[in-house]
Amino acid sequence: MKAVIQVDLDSLWTYRRYRNLDPPAPGAIDPVYSVGVKRFLDMFRKNSIKATFFVIGSDALIPEHARIIKEIVEEGHEIANHTMSHPLNFSSLAEEIIIEEIKKSHEILERLSGKKVRGFRAPMFSIDERVLKILKGLAYVYDSSVLPSFIAPLALNCAHSILGGGLRNISGSNIRFANTPLCLYRPDMENMAKRGQGKLYELPISVMPGLRLPMHSTYVFICGRWLFDWGLREMRKKQIHLNYLFHGIDLLDIIKYDLKLPLFGGLEKRKNICEYIIERLKSECEVMSTLDLIGKNGWCA
Numbered sequence: 001m002k003a004v005i006q007v008d009l010d011s012l013w014t015y016r017r018y019r020n021l022d023p024p025a026p027g028a029i030d031p032v033y034s035v036g037v038k039r040f041l042d043m044f045r046k047n048s049i050k051a052t053f054f055v056i057g058s059d060a061l062i063p064e065h066a067r068i069i070k071e072i073v074e075e076g077h078e079i080a081n082h083t084m085s086h087p088l089n090f091s092s093l094a095e096e097i098i099i100e101e102i103k104k105s106h107e108i109l110e111r112l113s114g115k116k117v118r119g120f121r122a123p124m125f126s127i128d129e130r131v132l133k134i135l136k137g138l139a140y141v142y143d144s145s146v147l148p149s150f151i152a153p154l155a156l157n158c159a160h161s162i163l164g165g166g167l168r169n170i171s172g173s174n175i176r177f178a179n180t181p182l183c184l185y186r187p188d189m190e191n192m193a194k195r196g197q198g199k200l201y202e203l204p205i206s207v208m209p210g211l212r213l214p215m216h217s218t219y220v221f222i223c224g225r226w227l228f229d230w231g232l233r234e235m236r237k238k239q240i241h242l243n244y245l246f247h248g249i250d251l252l253d254i255i256k257y258d259l260k261l262p263l264f265g266g267l268e269k270r271k272n273i274c275e276y277i278i279e280r281l282k283s284e285c286e287v288m289s290t291l292d293l294i295g296k297n298g299w300c301a
């Protein structure tokens with residue numbers, strides 16, 4: 001069974017923005033880079049794993065972040081594009097803004113890494129056919145923004161209700177993607193929920209087959225390890241390659257940074273869960289970067 005590990009480097013300021021909190025001072029070093037990335041790199045090094053990091057272009061303009069991004073590349077991991085400024089409701093923006101968000105970040109990341117950037121993830125999984133066509137026009141190899149679950153949009157609605165005015169009005173994954181294929185496919189450019197014939201690939205974020213419960217780290221922190229164990233077992237039964245998602249914030253002591261995420265749990269608990277998941281993936285799967293999976297024709301049944 002093949003597996004891909006992806007890490008979204010959503011900096012603390014992106015979470016603070018969701019909660020309408022003050023932004024950091026311009027140029028400030030973000031703990032997602034100075035602490036979170038380093039902890040992930042240690043875990044990956046220990047397990048000889050090559051992962052894919054999705055980077056926000058504007059973060060890469062800060063010299064200390066740029067140095068850490070170079071370290072990611074030097075350790076053999078893949079860098080992918082997570083837009084220039086991680087805008088809210090990305091897929092509803094004007095076409096020229098979407099193009100600029102992708103292109104600016106693309107140029108910065110290629111210049112910094114010295115490598116071709118070929119993969120993309122939309123902020124908050126806010127993707128549609130219009131964005132996909134733009135990616136195709138920019139010669140991207142893959143998008144990885146589909147979260148094929150009806151639970152995730154409902155969970156975001158619940159968060160809106162629980163947090164009330166404390167959370168910006170953001171849209172996330174679209175419920176119409178709840179039935180897409182669960183592993184690597186070529187989307188129909190007129191209806192990306194279906195298979196098509198184009199050159200661009202879609203690699204959905206893994207959810208548990210059947211119930212389609214999201215099983216990425218955020219959900220495992222909230223629900224427990226059983227969710228990952230169950231999901232992995234079901235994926236193996238169905239011979240579906242795994243695309244496992246973490247976030248840079250997963251390995252941060254967020255209380256220290258005056259940020260509360262309901263049900264997220266303390267650092268020690270999250271660190272243990274991340275270690276457990278990474279070690280299991282290493283021992284039970286062939287783990288590779290996203291581009292390597294595509295290069296090896298990581299198709300499923």
Ligand SMILES: [Zn+2]
Nearest residue numbers: 008010123124
């Ligand atoms: Zn993000």
